[in-house]
Amino acid sequence: MAAVQETVDRVKAIDVSEYKYGFFSDIESDKAPKGLNEDIVRFISAKKNEPAWLTEWRLEAYRRWLTMREPNWARVDFPRVNYQDLYYYSAPKTAAGPKSLDEVDPELLKVYAKLGIPLQEQEVLAGVVNPERKIAVDAVFDSVSVVTTFKEELSKAGVIFCPISEAVHTHPELVKKYLGSVVPTTDNYYATLNSAVFSDGSFVYIPPGVHCPMELSTYFRINEQNTGQFERTLIIADKGSYVSYLEGCTAPKRDENQLHAAVVELITHDDAEIKYSTVQNWYPGDSEGKGGIYNFVTKRGDCRGANSKISWTQVETGSAITWKYPSCILRGDNSRGEFYSIAISNGRQQVDSGTKMIHLGKNTTSRVISKGISAGKSQNTYRGQISAHRKATGARNFTNCDSLLIGNACGAHTVPYIESKNPSTQFEHEATTSKISEDQLFYCMQRGLSAEEATALIVNGFVRDVLQQLPMEFAVEAQKLIAISLEGSVG
Amino acid sequence: MLEVKNLNVSIGGRKILNDFNLTVQDGEVAAIMGPNGTGKSTLSYVIAGRKDYTVESGEVFLNGVNLLELEPDVRAAKGLFLAFQYPLEIPGVATMTFLKAALNAQRKQRGEEELSTPDFMKRVKESADKLGIKSDMLKRALNVGFSGGEKKRMDILQMALLQPSFGILDETDSGLDIDALRVVADGVNSLRSEKRGFLVITHYQRLLDYIVPDTVHVMAQGQIVRTGGKELALELEKSGYREYVTEQAVA
Numbered sequence: 158m159a160a161v162q163e164t165v166d167r168v169k170a171i172d173v174s175e176y177k178y179g180f181f182s183d184i185e186s187d188k189a190p191k192g193l194n195e196d197i198v199r200f201i202s203a204k205k206n207e208p209a210w211l212t213e214w215r216l217e218a219y220r221r222w223l224t225m226r227e228p229n230w231a232r233v234d235f236p237r238v239n240y241q242d243l244y245y246y247s248a249p250k251t252a253a254g255p256k257s258l259d260e261v262d263p264e265l266l267k268v269y270a271k272l273g274i275p276l277q278e279q280e281v282l283a284g285v286v287n288p289e290r291k292i293a294v295d296a297v298f299d300s301v302s303v304v305t306t307f308k309e310e311l312s313k314a315g316v317i318f319c320p321i322s323e324a325v326h327t328h329p330e331l332v333k334k335y336l337g338s339v340v341p342t343t344d345n346y347y348a349t350l351n352s353a354v355f356s357d358g359s360f361v362y363i364p365p366g367v368h369c370p371m372e373l374s375t376y377f378r379i380n381e382q383n384t385g386q387f388e389r390t391l392i393i394a395d396k397g398s399y400v401s402y403l404e405g406c407t408a409p410k411r412d413e414n415q416l417h418a419a420v421v422e423l424i425t426h427d428d429a430e431i432k433y434s435t436v437q438n439w440y441p442g443d444s445e446g447k448g449g450i451y452n453f454v455t456k457r458g459d460c461r462g463a464n465s466k467i468s469w470t471q472v473e474t475g476s477a478i479t480w481k482y483p484s485c486i487l488r489g490d491n492s493r494g495e496f497y498s499i500a501i502s503n504g505r506q507q508v509d510s511g512t513k514m515i516h517l518g519k520n521t522t523s524r525v526i527s528k529g530i531s532a533g534k535s536q537n538t539y540r541g542q543i544s545a546h547r548k549a550t551g552a553r554n555f556t557n558c559d560s561l562l563i564g565n566a567c568g569a570h571t572v573p574y575i576e577s578k579n580p581s582t583q584f585e586h587e588a589t590t591s592k593i594s595e596d597q598l599f600y601c602m603q604r605g606l607s608a609e610e611a612t613a614l615i616v617n618g619f620v621r622d623v624l625q626q627l628p629m630e631f632a633v634e635a636q637k638l639i640a641i642s643l644e645g646s647v648g
Numbered sequence: 649m650l651e652v653k654n655l656n657v658s659i660g661g662r663k664i665l666n667d668f669n670l671t672v673q674d675g676e677v678a679a680i681m682g683p684n685g686t687g688k689s690t691l692s693y694v695i696a697g698r699k700d701y702t703v704e705s706g707e708v709f710l711n712g713v714n715l716l717e718l719e720p721d722v723r724a725a726k727g728l729f730l731a732f733q734y735p736l737e738i739p740g741v742a743t744m745t746f747l748k749a750a751l752n753a754q755r756k757q758r759g760e761e762e763l764s765t766p767d768f769m770k771r772v773k774e775s776a777d778k779l780g781i782k783s784d785m786l787k788r789a790l791n792v793g794f795s796g797g798e799k800k801r802m803d804i805l806q807m808a809l810l811q812p813s814f815g816i817l818d819e820t821d822s823g824l825d826i827d828a829l830r831v832v833a834d835g836v837n838s839l840r841s842e843k844r845g846f847l848v849i850t851h852y853q854r855l856l857d858y859i860v861p862d863t864v865h866v867m868a869q870g871q872i873v874r875t876g877g878k879e880l881a882l883e884l885e886k887s888g889y890r891e892y893v894t895e896q897a898v899a
């Protein structure tokens with residue numbers, strides 16, 4: 158036990174206090190008054206100059222929310238959130254309007270540079286910097302999008318990639334048609350709250366037959382104190398189109414908990430495909446469980462068209478509490494849903510995450526690969542639902558759900574729900590729980606690897622199937638993140 | 649040179665090594681033979697630094713460096729290699745990745761440059777060819793789904809690559825058929841040198857036909873009870889370990 162114990166101790170000593178994105182940037186902000194009521198909802202809507210239909214849409218959601226209760230079925234435990242003690246809108250003062258990089262407050266650009274986020278559009282366009290592949294970035298700082306790169310180049314291909322607050326004005330027909338069509342305003346407590354107060358997020362539309370010419374990505378940064386973060390992302394892949402989208406998130410270290418309740422809606426029409434990847438690295442709190450983000454997120458994809466495909470890949474290393482179930486509604490015949498997940502918990506983190514695959518169409522298929530890694534005193538739960546509708550003839554699912562424990566003080570749990578109303582469905586579920594054995598560690602160390610290197614190597618082996626699903630540059634980032642969140646071999 | 653001095657080791661309150669003494673000179677191949685359960689693997693694990701054991705007293709020196717205070721990875725970087733009786737499986741980690749990580753970790757500890765990928769590949773390929781290890785095996789996860797014999801060959805490959813100053817082979821012959829035994833023994837023999845010592849632990853004499861030792865020690869009840877030349881192995885093959893076990897029990 159000793160070497161494992163030592164690893165655990167080392168992890169304990171450094172873990173979350175090593176969070177390297179924990180800096181706070183002193184950037185002047187424009188905030189709504191604290192608390193939540195109809196006036197605040199109107200305030201947010203007015204700030205964004207929204208049309209009346211959207212203000213009404215928000216208000217309806219708000220009224221609905223007042224009648225709802227927080228869900229309590231997840232295996233997470235935390236003090237109640239006082240929703241009147243939060244700010245629901247915060248924007249960097251200088252952000253109003255700048256839509257090209259040279260207009261952006263240099264202080265803000267510095268923040269993103271410090272986070273290692275590639276906003277260098279000019280250099281790439283001018284050929285100064287020549288990355289292997291171009292990535293268009295939408296950078297969201299607290300409640301607003303501060304810049305979106307490569308917009309023009311994308312628009313040549315007919316791709317719309319912009320903050321949702323902008324899309325409301327430039328493409329109202331698309332927003333009106335699709336917003337809330339996958340996650341309705343009545344869906345669940347956090348999604349309904351989001352519908353009332355959502356701040357910003359990305360909007361993507363890929364026209365028929367277009368293979369999006371570059372990766373799209375959004376980086377979310379929470380900076381302000383006591384501010385809820387409520388992004389809304391909407392991605393539509395029209396017939397026969399394809400897009401790969403990446404999402405990254407960080408937040409400063411704070412002693413208070415911060416609420417993050419996002420909604421992501423994906424829609425694929427016939428023969429279209431969306432590949433959505435997340436590297437979630439919100440501040441996880443310190444090793445005693447103080448501070449950290451409450452990450453209560455609703456992500457859902459609707460394979461509306463035949464032969465369409467939605468694939469979710471997530472690497473979850475941050476947040477104090479994670480409540481998140483990226484799902485697929487497999488409505489179109491022969492449509493396919495995939496969920497690949499690595500969820501790492503350490504310190505006192507609590508993760509309750511998984512997926513729902515809802516088979517409605519004929520010959521729909523889904524695949525779920527989940528790798529949970531628990532260390533420290535954390536709790537890590539996989540919760541997954543696979544269901545088949547009466548008409549879902551020939552539906553198939555394969556689920557593989559592996560848990561790895563590091564040390565003796567953490568927990569791993571698997572909660573599968575499987576239901577089929579059609580006799581022809583084939584659902585397979587495999588689950589394993591293992592520990593990094595003392596023998597494996599000793600073997601690696603005998604060959605020269607330190608305890609930390611050995612742990613990282615074994616964990617990387619454990620998550621390999623999922624890492625392979627990530628776009629290359631994110632896979633490298635994720636691998637580093639895994640090392641950091643487990644050992645503190647920073648850098 | 650490996651020196652084990654007055655080593656007393658217990659596990660769970662049970663004494664396993666009993667005032668154990670052993671010296672293996674540079675370039676010497678020493679064999680330890682003895683009945684099952686007498687503490688041979690315990691000895692190798694304690695030298696390599698596995699933590700389950702309580703070292704009550706004694707010292708272990710490798711080339712004058714006291715090993716007992718050091719972490720296993722530091723001992724490895726100082727030149728100690730242990731071929732395991734049961735090599736471990738590391739799922740998802742390609743053998744090649746593991747080999748490179750291990751070699752570079754040792755080089756880093758010794759303050760040496762990392763090996764370039766082409767140099768590394770060349771070295772691996774040379775050693776792998778000698779041991780009849782095919783390149784597709786190097787792409788598979790380390791030891792996962794390997795046969796017993798393949799795992800042993802993989803351990804010898806690692807030894808060849810890491811070029812330790814001292815190698816301990818714990819029951820490397822177990823699970824090997826005669827052809828594999830020959831290949832493994834050739835691998836070990838080609839690593840013999842004036843500088844490099846070996847401790848070959850085995851239950852059977854058979855391995856020692858192929859890796860011919862300079863010295864043979866008989867171990868029973870956690871001690872060396874007899875020492876001789878290579879002919880001692882043949883004698884043990886005939887008479888077994890009974891006399892040593894009973895002798896100890898009576899005494």
Ligand SMILES: Nc1ncnc2c1ncn2[C@@H]1O[C@H](COP(=O)(O)OP(=O)(O)O)[C@@H](O)[C@H]1O
Nearest residue numbers: 659660664683684685686687688689690691700
């Ligand atoms: N982890 C352990 N816990 C308790 N007893 C052990 C452990 N490892 C070895 N032993 C005991 O120590 C003794 C020596 O074992 P070992 O060193 O494996 O012997 P050998 O290699 O000579 O067969 C045996 O009696 C064995 O049961």
Ligand SMILES: [Mg+2]
Nearest residue numbers: 688689733819
């Ligand atoms: Mg043994």
